Amino acid sequence: MTHEIAVIPGDGIGQEVTPAAIEVLEALDIDFEFVEADAGDAVKAETGEALPEETYELAASADATLFGAAGETAADVILPLRDAVGSFVNIRPAKAYPGIDAVRPETDLVFLRENTEGVYSGHEDRLTNDVSTLTRVVTESASRELAEFACDYVDTDDHDGFTIVHKANVMRETDGLFRDTVAEVADEHGVETDEVLMDAFATHVCLDPEQFDVVVCPNLAGDVLSDLAAGLVGGLGLLPSANVGTERALFEPVHGTAPDIAGEGVANPAAAIISAAMLVEYLGYDEEADAINEAVEATLEEGPRTPDLGGDASTEDVTEAVIDRL
Amino acid sequence: MTHEIAVIPGDGIGQEVTPAAIEVLEALDIDFEFVEADAGDAVKAETGEALPEETYELAASADATLFGAAGETAADVILPLRDAVGSFVNIRPAKAYPGIDAVRPETDLVFLRENTEGVYSGHEDRLTNDVSTLTRVVTESASRELAEFACDYVDTDDHDGFTIVHKANVMRETDGLFRDTVAEVADEHGVETDEVLMDAFATHVCLDPEQFDVVVCPNLAGDVLSDLAAGLVGGLGLLPSANVGTERALFEPVHGTAPDIAGEGVANPAAAIISAAMLVEYLGYDEEADAINEAVEATLEEGPRTPDLGGDASTEDVTEAVIDRL
Numbered sequence: 001m002t003h004e005i006a007v008i009p010g011d012g013i014g015q016e017v018t019p020a021a022i023e024v025l026e027a028l029d030i031d032f033e034f035v036e037a038d039a040g041d042a043v044k045a046e047t048g049e050a051l052p053e054e055t056y057e058l059a060a061s062a063d064a065t066l067f068g069a070a071g072e073t074a075a076d077v078i079l080p081l082r083d084a085v086g087s088f089v090n091i092r093p094a095k096a097y098p099g100i101d102a103v104r105p106e107t108d109l110v111f112l113r114e115n116t117e118g119v120y121s122g123h124e125d126r127l128t129n130d131v132s133t134l135t136r137v138v139t140e141s142a143s144r145e146l147a148e149f150a151c152d153y154v155d156t157d158d159h160d161g162f163t164i165v166h167k168a169n170v171m172r173e174t175d176g177l178f179r180d181t182v183a184e185v186a187d188e189h190g191v192e193t194d195e196v197l198m199d200a201f202a203t204h205v206c207l208d209p210e211q212f213d214v215v216v217c218p219n220l221a222g223d224v225l226s227d228l229a230a231g232l233v234g235g236l237g238l239l240p241s242a243n244v245g246t247e248r249a250l251f252e253p254v255h256g257t258a259p260d261i262a263g264e265g266v267a268n269p270a271a272a273i274i275s276a277a278m279l280v281e282y283l284g285y286d287e288e289a290d291a292i293n294e295a296v297e298a299t300l301e302e303g304p305r306t307p308d309l310g311g312d313a314s315t316e317d318v319t320e321a322v323i324d325r326l
Numbered sequence: 327m328t329h330e331i332a333v334i335p336g337d338g339i340g341q342e343v344t345p346a347a348i349e350v351l352e353a354l355d356i357d358f359e360f361v362e363a364d365a366g367d368a369v370k371a372e373t374g375e376a377l378p379e380e381t382y383e384l385a386a387s388a389d390a391t392l393f394g395a396a397g398e399t400a401a402d403v404i405l406p407l408r409d410a411v412g413s414f415v416n417i418r419p420a421k422a423y424p425g426i427d428a429v430r431p432e433t434d435l436v437f438l439r440e441n442t443e444g445v446y447s448g449h450e451d452r453l454t455n456d457v458s459t460l461t462r463v464v465t466e467s468a469s470r471e472l473a474e475f476a477c478d479y480v481d482t483d484d485h486d487g488f489t490i491v492h493k494a495n496v497m498r499e500t501d502g503l504f505r506d507t508v509a510e511v512a513d514e515h516g517v518e519t520d521e522v523l524m525d526a527f528a529t530h531v532c533l534d535p536e537q538f539d540v541v542v543c544p545n546l547a548g549d550v551l552s553d554l555a556a557g558l559v560g561g562l563g564l565l566p567s568a569n570v571g572t573e574r575a576l577f578e579p580v581h582g583t584a585p586d587i588a589g590e591g592v593a594n595p596a597a598a599i600i601s602a603a604m605l606v607e608y609l610g611y612d613e614e615a616d617a618i619n620e621a622v623e624a625t626l627e628e629g630p631r632t633p634d635l636g637g638d639a640s641t642e643d644v645t646e647a648v649i650d651r652l
């Protein structure tokens with residue numbers, strides 16, 4: 001069976017780390033067909049559109065998509081692409097790696113971020129010269145779909161349960177609906193949960209990250225708190241993510257385009273390669289996914305390393321080292 | 327001139343640290359008249375109301391208010407009290423103290439948080455069984471008032487400028503209005519600014535807190551990011567805050583009611599006392615404010631210390647030590 005993979009490198013180091021991830025995928029004994037498409041600042045400069053219609057359509061029809069990064073146009077690219085793959089959850093693991101400097105080396109978290117609504121629902125108005133509004137939407141159905149996914153996730157991946165993070169003391173109706181629905185679904189599945197306010201979570205995850213494991217939260221909370229966790233593990237450079245829907249999914253490193261080093265061939269491909277491992281796992285190849293993750297971990301620990309991790313290896317050196325360890 | 331100070335100890339350790347702060351104020355050569363009032367879980371259990379009308383009225387007419395903490399009813403107490411004093415900005419310094427364990431000892435930040443709108447504007451609806459909405463409001467006038475304050479603040483307190491934190495790549499109209507207005511006001515005043523997305527701020531403040539100084543942001547961003555900074559400096563235990571309006575202001579430690587130690591006489595009064603120093607400064611007594619801050623810092627460094635900081639002193643011991651050092 002051939003898996004059609006949409007490949008959207010985007011801008012900056014997206015153009016370097018995405019091919020690296022593809023090289024790793026090509027080294028596996030899996031039948032992929034890669035179809036490349038444009039998105040981001042560069043294509044916008046050329047055509048006026050950050051996300052050409054055919055790129056959207058490709059992501060909406062491929063079995064899975066591998067995305068790199070986009071610059072100024074990031075929101076114009078990634079939000080519609082999440083929609084193209086029908087993604088309702090954004091999976092963001094944030095763990096520290098042995099041998100890599102981290103503010104909190106004991107951090108090992110997975111965020112399951114609601115991926116369609118909240119303040120991202122996008123209805124804004126300028127009511128008067130003075131007043132602007134944004135309608136934040138929370139639905140029971142989206143909360144339920146996320147919660148069902150979270151219950152499956154903790155069962156399959158062998159976690160004790162999950163923490164619901166919200167701000168229902170202020171957003172009583174909307175985050176109240178989110179919290180109550182997620183807790184109720186977990187209860188139906190016999191999955192244990194606890195809950196923490198999003199501000200308290202920010203304090204406590206710094207003080208003692210080990211008290212948390214799987215975190216289920218609304219869209220903006222997931223955005224900010226997973227980036228906070230990225231800070232605790234040493235930066236965005238090593239974090240992968242998966243935007244998962246019912247029929248397809250999109251995988252992307254959490255980092256951006258890194259304009260300061262783009263084009264020099266020294267970008268760290270680890271996050272893109274780990275994102276590719278998530279893609280492989282999503283398609284059902286657990287062993288191959290494990291093999292990639294182990295090869296990346298060994299390479300992070302033993303080298304070669306790119307300059308962001310204190311080494312002087314190139315993107316290509318690291319990619320080859322990972323492939324050699326498969 | 328007599329200054330009328332509303333004193334609202336609230337619940338839990340609020341009942342212990344607020345009297346400690348009053349003791350310190352009484353040791354100064356300033357003419358205060360303290361008027362106490364109830365708020366919080368205990369008064370709700372008795373009367374059905376977390377914030378009795380007369381408490382609201384007192385805060386709305388006193389020159390300044392010193393608040394302790396409230397339990398489950400925190401939002402029902404503090405949000406109306408911010409309104410009672412007409413507060414448009416919440417000042418939240420977050421700095422690490424010498425001798426106190428901190429994840430990031432080099433942290434020294436001040437958050438100037440918009441204090442009236444954003445998702446706190448509070449218009450929520452359950453549109454259907456499935457759909458709930460919240461209307462997030464951002465006005466040019468509130469953004470301008472905050473920005474004028476921020477410009478004064480950095481001038482008076484001798485900072486180089488400030489960082490605007492927002493999420494205008496997603497909340498284009500609302501946070502766009504916030505960002506543009508704040509930047510424009512700063513420009514009019516010749517104050518330098520830079521801007522960072524709120525998720526990126528969460529990463530970068532962990533990796534390198536020294537790159538930030540004064541942070542100006544919308545309401546929820548200020549809530550979450552100041553609590554994140556609290557985590558970096560070692561917890562909420564030492565953080566003061568000021569809710570400032572045009573004619574009055576309310577001061578409160580950022581910590582909560584600490585039910586696990588309430589009633590034992592060992593709560594750390596430092597945050598309440600530093601909040602009282604902010605009150606004294608607000609009333610125009612800069613020297614006295616400095617004296618309190620220096621006395622607290624010396625006490626934190628040299629002791630005595632309460633159990634949360636590894637000591638075995640009581641609230642009263644620490645309070646007396648601070649007064650002795652005035």
Ligand SMILES: CC(C)[C@H](C(=O)O)[C@@H](O)C(=O)O
Binds near residue numbers: 075495496
């Ligand atoms: C680019 C931006 C719209 C996006 C988000 O806010 O979701 C990014 O921060 C992310 O987390 O993937």
Ligand SMILES: CC(C)[C@H](C(=O)O)[C@@H](O)C(=O)O
Binds near residue numbers: 170199400401404
């Ligand atoms: C209690 C709650 C409503 C409040 C807030 O969200 O503002 C608190 O977290 C704070 O930061 O003072």
